[in-house]
Amino acid sequence: MSVVKQLYQLQEVELEIESNEQALAQIASQLGESQAVVRARTKLKLEQQHLEELRRQQHAAEWEIEDLVSKLTTAEGKLYSGRIKDPKELTNLQHEVDGLRIRRDQLEDKALAIMDRVELSTASVDTLSNELKTLEAEWHSQQQQLSTNMEQLKTTLSDLKHKRQLLSVKIDPQAIELYQELKKQRRQAVAKVEQGICRGCRISLPTTELQRARGDSLVQCSSCGRILFLA
Ligand SMILES: [Zn+2]
Incomplete structure (x- = not known):
């Protein structure tokens, strides 16, 4: 074989090595944490925190209602007991009962509104959590595919480098x-x-x-x- 042909063959092998090395670098840059997964995880965490805060507000409202209802029951009991005869005292008590009823209704409306938000947020958490699971599964299988490709490329590269070695020792x-x-x-x-x-x-x-x-x-x-x- 002429020396030119040998050099040409060497060049072919070296070009192949180069393109395989580029492919390997490309794969290496795709390995590791996925930005889409990181974003989805952050979104889910924020929604979970939001839901926790809503539940806390819901419980606070419920406790406040409970407290108010007990005060109202006491006041109503007193009002309708017939024990209080003084008209001024009765009027004051009536006002107190009215005020407590208004406050209770307001709080019940507030609690209902919070419950609606809790429901929405719970659904959101479910959706985001499913999205994250899907993304993680996709990412996982992609990473596995990349690792497999990487191993194949490494084998090919090692074969090519061996071939280069064999060729170059024969050339002047x-x-x-x-x-x-x-x-x-x-x-x-x-x-x-x-x-x-x-x-x-x-x-x-x-x-x-x-x-x-x-x-x-x-x-x-x-x-x-x-x-x-x-x-
Ligand atoms: Zn030329």
Whole structure:
């Protein structure tokens, strides 16, 4: 095999290594905590806190009603007992009972409104919790898929690197040196020649250059400097 063909094969393997390494980096960036899951978790936590606060308000209102009802029962008992004869005292007591009734009705309305909000918030917590579960399940299976792909890529990469090693030891060290030097400048050191054109720089090659490239020797494109490879 000509040295040019060997270099070309080496380049093919190295390009493949490069693209596999890029794919690996891409996967690595997708591994880890999902932003969507983090957001859903935060949303759920806030709604749970909101529900807790509503329940606290609900209990406070209920206790207040209980307290008020007991005061009202006492006041009503006194009012209707027939024991109080003084008209002024009776009027005052009637006013107290009226006031307590109004306050009780207001509080009952308030408690009902809070109950409605508790119901809404409970439904919200359920929905958010289901959404989070779905997202976590999706994320989990995605992570597993990514890990599997990663393992496959690592195996492929290790095979390719082994192949590169096997190829490079067979190539003349001076040719490798030139190849590495060109690679630094042009990324691809070897250019295919198709229909007399260097595929590296797309320039038509002089006939003499083409003839020299057909031989066994290593010929560089006079325009871009790449090693010419005639397939
Ligand atoms: Zn060229």
